[in-house]
Amino acid sequence: MVTAFKGTEDATDAPGGADLVVRAVETRGEGGRSRIELPVVGRTIEEDFGPSQLRTFVVPADPAAPIREVDLIERPL
Incomplete structure (x- = not known):
């Protein structure tokens, strides 16, 4: 389940505007491969999630x- 979809906190002058932050959590307690399609920006995130795992991505x-x-505070891992 996607729980957040927002612009990054850092200001940017990059072409195309601000980067996006997508936060998602596995909600069935089973883990597995996830595909998150973001048609607004024409991108897709495909990642493995553990049971109940919360993950945050910058697009x-x-x-x-x-x-x-x-x-969670948008610092690189």
């Missing part, structure tokens, strides 16, 4: 830049 405004995982 760069630049479609060529990789999606990266961050901690």
Whole structure:
């Protein structure tokens, strides 16, 4: 389940605007592969989640830049 979808806290002058933050949690207590489609920005996140695991990702405004995982206060892991 996606629990948050917002712009990053850091200001950016990058083309395409601010990066996005997506926070998701596995809610069935089983874990497994997840596919989160983000049609607003034309990107998809595919990651493994453990049982009840919460994960946060930064989706760069630049479609060529990789999606990266961050901690709850948006610091790189």
